[in-house]
Amino acid sequence: MQLRLKTELTFEGYANGQGWERATLPTCPFHPEGGCGFAGHGTYMRKVPGVAFVARWYCPVARTTVGLLPDFYASRMPGTLDALEETVARVEEAATIERAAAEIRPADVPDAVTLPSALRWVQLRMHLVRVALIAALGLFPDRFAPGTPSITHFRERLGTTRVLVALREIAEAHLHALPRPLGLVPRPQHVWMRSRAHQQSPGSDGDLPPA
Ligand SMILES: [Zn+2]
Numbered sequence: 682m683q684l685r686l687k688t689e690l691t692f693e694g695y696a697n698g699q700g701w702e703r704a705t706l707p708t709c710p711f712h713p714e715g716g717c718g719f720a721g722h723g724t725y726m727r728k729v730p731g732v733a734f735v736a737r738w739y740c741p742v743a744r745t746t747v748g749l750l751p752d753f754y755a756s757r758m759p760g761t762l763d764a765l766e767e768t769v770a771r772v773e774e775a776a777t778i779e780r781a782a783a784e785i786r787p788a789d790v791p792d793a794v795t796l797p798s799a800l801r802w803v804q805l806r807m808h809l810v811r812v813a814l815i816a817a818l819g820l821f822p823d824r825f826a827p828g829t830p831s832i833t834h835f836r837e838r839l840g841t842t843r844v845l846v847a848l849r850e851i852a853e854a855h856l857h858a859l860p861r862p863l864g865l866v867p868r869p870q871h872v873w874m875r876s877r878a879h880q881q882s883p884g885s886d887g888d889l890p891p892a
Pocket of ligand 1: 711717718741743
């Protein structure tokens with residue numbers, strides 16, 4: 682599973698400062714009372730936009746690794762939230778998505794070298810960001826409605842050009858229910874079901890998720 686590493690750093694600051702070495706997770710998220718043998722489990726590598734690492738822990742009871750994903754990283758896809766946001770912002774400013782795709786076309790991304798592939802690359806990112814912004818509009822209507830699920834609208838409301846990073850904080854309580862790249866990987870179901878089983882009271886079977 683993934684948890685937030687709360688940080689205002691950009692990728693560059695984190696990579697240059699080797700931020701993964703300072704990441705700490707004092708208690709197991711599954712067993713805050715301790716006693717489960719929760720311990721550091723090295724790091725894993727991310728390659729985009731440059732090589733950097735994410736600190737990782739392991740709970741032997743839950744048999745689950747826990748990564749501390751810094752706020753600037755997109756979850757479950759390469760790259761940063763900042764880069765995603767910039768792509769979408771440029772499309773919103775462009776006359777057409779085709780023109781934006783031709784301009785943005787990331788030459789270092791193997792699956793976006795031709796114009797049609799660049800278009801698909803941009804459209805996927807547009808879709809993922811739109812889903813995140815629609816969720817934010819629904820979750821926080823007092824803050825963001827009325828308005829469109831656009832980066833332009835959210836930048837105006839929040840007064841920042843780091844909307845997606847800000848939403849990691851604002852939507853923190855919902856991150857395990859939101860899809861990538863804003864949301865974090867849901868808690869593994871077997872762990873969730875086991876913890877439910879411990880707390881279970883008669884008649885609560887209907888709350889269990891489908892197998
Ligand atoms: Zn544990």
